[in-house]
Amino acid sequence: MIKLVLTGVWVCIITLASVYFSVHMATAPAPAPDDSKQSQLELVKGETITVPIIADGAVTGYFIGKISFMMNKDAAKNVSLPLTEMTTDELFTLLVGSKMVDISNMKSFDPNAFREMIKKDINQHLGGDYIDQVMLEQLDYLSKEEVKANASGQQKKTAKPVNVITPAPVTDKAATE
Numbered sequence: 001m002i003k004l005v006l007t008g009v010w011v012c013i014i015t016l017a018s019v020y021f022s023v024h025m026a027t028a029p030a031p032a033p034d035d036s037k038q039s040q041l042e043l044v045k046g047e048t049i050t051v052p053i054i055a056d057g058a059v060t061g062y063f064i065g066k067i068s069f070m071m072n073k074d075a076a077k078n079v080s081l082p083l084t085e086m087t088t089d090e091l092f093t094l095l096v097g098s099k100m101v102d103i104s105n106m107k108s109f110d111p112n113a114f115r116e117m118i119k120k121d122i123n124q125h126l127g128g129d130y131i132d133q134v135m136l137e138q139l140d141y142l143s144k145e146e147v148k149a150n151a152s153g154q155q156k157k158t159a160k161p162v163n164v165i166t167p168a169p170v171t172d173k174a175a176t177e
Helices: 002-026 083-097 111-126 144-151
Strands: 041-044 048-055 058-072 131-143
Touching: 048 083, 058 083, 058 144, 083 111, 111 131, 131 144
Parallel strands: none
Antiparallel strands: 041 058, 048 058, 058 131
16 A cells, blocks of 8 residues: 555656646747857748740740848848849849850759859849848749740640759658658
């Protein structure tokens, strides 16, 4: 009988201690944010942008791109930035004006130089150091013929879009465990 009472008291003590610890941890103040560079950045999601490619006075295809930015929080707080329009302008300049991407030779495309050029030019237009990183979420090319075939509803098998950049592989931790 004494063993049963002692076991009950022991269970009550452990239960009370775990409840106290849980409540104490739940109401504990949040740790102070560190001053690391990552905590000073904010993700600004981009929109999908279509840039027509013009050659010999006619549209030959379209670049479809989505670019997001990591911006300095403090610099961007009080400023209303037209990032979508500036990104569109920058993509037109780089893809159509200076032709950084050669459709016939995709292997020559350097995504890091492309990112740096976008970052440098947009920061220059904004007049400060607003953008810290440029992330290319999507950059594909579709020829004019592929777009026409899809728009007309033809059941013609079209080629997949040319991926100018390849997305990072998604790893599933649960599948490997």
